[in-house]
Amino acid sequence: MKLKFFIVISLFFSLLTQATLIINDSHSKLNFYPESNEINANSENILTIEISMDKGWHTYWINPGDSGDPAEFEWELPEGFQMSGPIWPSPDKIPFPPLMTYGFDDQVTLPFILKSPKIIPKQFEIGLKANWLVCKEICIPQSGSGKIKFPYQNVNSLSNDQLKEIKTRTVQKINLKNFKVISYKNFETFNLSFDYPSNIYESYFFPYEYGFINYAEPQNLSKINSSYNLEIKKTADSKNLNLLSGVLSIKTQDGIFNYEIKGDSRGLVQESNFNEISFFTALLFALIGGLILNLMPCVFPVLSLKIFNFIEKSDSPKEVKAHGLIFAAGAMLTFLLICSVILLFKYFGIQVGWGFQLQSPIFLTLLIFLFIFLSGFFISSLNLNLAFTGNAVSGSSGYSSSFFTGFLAVIVATPCTAPFMGSALGLALLQPSYQTYPIFLSLALGFCLPYLVLSFNPRLISFLPKPGPWMENLKQFMAFPMGLTAIWLFWILSAQLNRFDLSLVLVGSLVTIFIIWLSNLKESESQVVNKAKTLLIILSIISLTFFVPMSSNSEESSKVEKIIDTNDFEFQNPTFVNFTADWCITCKVNEARVLKSSTVLEYLDTNKIDYIVYDWTERNENISAVLESYGRSGVPLYLLFKGDGTDAIILPEILTETMVLNALRKL
């Protein structure tokens, strides 16, 4: 950096410098500009070579891209002198579809550094042999040689335009904040992520090495808060790469800035943990995960009603079959919809993970209202022909209700999936979409499987209890797990909102119950009263929107760390790192059962192992990025660092005390 800066500055002060050497060839001219008249002993001097080409011709950068060659210079120096360079300036993209090359149009200025020894002769010569290639549509090699005598006579000097050009093209060696290269073996792209203080219009990465990126493919820049992500298509050869280096060119309203980038093997996560899960294992996990989902307290009540529906219709196997299929279609389409939404978010560069919806207070509040409503609805004697009960008698609306039950079941199930299938869904979301969709479909299939099996084997239904009043009692009982789910959601929300907003949510919940009560009132004989009732219901529903908090503003300052250095995620001391979120049941269970047990706490304490918690209850891009670098799209994630710079040990998602203690002992 210092050196580059020095070059620019010194060039500014060297307006009086001279060229003593000019090489002319067919389509270009080489000029030589030394920094000053004389070269002192034991010093570093800038010598600049400028190649100016005929209009429309170009020459190449150190990595020429798909074709071409960079200029080469051979120096003949007196004893003791050393020449280094050229210090390549940032190039331009010179496309020849379908190929892409990197180089310089019309002219380029290449600085060299001449180091002189302690004792130098009064007069000396340096010789130069230069070969460079210039191309327009066609390529023509250029070459020439000459000698420069020191000290030399004034001939001409770099123009202001040239100096300006040098300045904009100078590659700075400043480290970009939070710079990181993320890449997985199976991925099609390298992702350069970095923070940048001003708005970037355009960005492009020029790699120094040949052959690791697909030059002609566009590079996509996306923005998350102040953090940028540049997606670069890899080539098949890139698997051999463990250091990605080059120039990142950034265009802002203040001009173009170029940064030298090095993503070393540590930043470049070539082999991620989840590669251990193959695509098919992920499919299987998703299927099993889907099955388990049915038992979740938020899903079970809705689905049990679906079974009631089967029981009631058990005399008509055909209809049951049709309902089963339509229900499955509803569930699957909803899963696909959610999957598409997440991919769409990703496409626009918004970092989301599975369970992201629980980081949004708006979504949480709406879910709370929904669960309170369901809870109130179950407990009331309402037997509305509301679509989701699936109790609608008439055939056609019955089918649409089956579809809607599928939809609703998935919507209420998603919060519950979040803590469960971190690894499988992490894989799913990070894969190319032709793999993401099958994994989500497999999850949906697992979710629907019990109903499909039931509906296709009507004899199984006959094993279920006969319909009767018990069904109404069970339905009413289901209000309690639903209520419990609402409380759990409220507890998550409480970490994201202040007391005032939380109270508003409670008022909204009360309004929800009020709506149920109103709907549950007996029809009055007076039309006016009935109309007023309907109006009141509508007004109440509208009023609910006032109770939805529009931003998160937690009062409680959390004790856990929220700042995370994604650039250098490493610890000096032995450290146990816990990524958690309030809405993650697995996390909370692990913490209660294992991490907060006295044995583990004592062990950490006596052995001086740091315990650090990262809370992902609210959306946090940096934590998301770290999770992603370990192949996860969600919490929990437990990492053990030895503190000696070696890679972290990743613990499973469900912990036991012995497992943790054994792992800690190995530190």
Added chain:
Amino acid sequence: MKKLIILLLLVSFNASAFNIKDINFINSEGKEVDLSQIDSEIIFEWSNLECPYVKRHYGSNNMQTTQKFAKSKNVIWITVISSAEGKQGYIQPNDAVNTFASFGSFPDHILVDKNGDLGKKFNAKTTPHIFIADKNKDIIYQGAIDDAGGTKFWTTDLNQSTNFVKKVVNDIKSNKPLSVSKTRPYGCSVKYG
């Protein structure tokens, strides 16, 4: 579901060593060439006789020597010109054989690929750019003809450089594992339309 998985397997099958069995084309003499019918290894050379890199390889006789070597080992040589009509290097198909013969070059087939179809299928980037297919028509080598790339190219004696084509052919013929399978191609860009 099963079908879907199989479909996915096909989609995700991404081999960098591609197969060219299904390719056929009409050569500059109007004869149809079906690669699956050729019972030997095949060398593809992307060429452009006006490109200074190609000129130097032909001018120093290095390319012709390599072609003769391939012939002596019973390997088929196909020279492809992917320059679009009107761009540098384009030649009329009926002139092709004579033009190359005047350089002392007698490839088994010349293909004037003026639409760049074959070039883009192979992802040919430079002239020269070499691709070698084994008997199964899998591409086992792609890249430069030799190690003379870089600006030193203009000053090296090409007949002294390490010739990758000869190396690969020798390896195949003696059933040895390949000593090289991919190198950086160097030269002019292919003048696609």
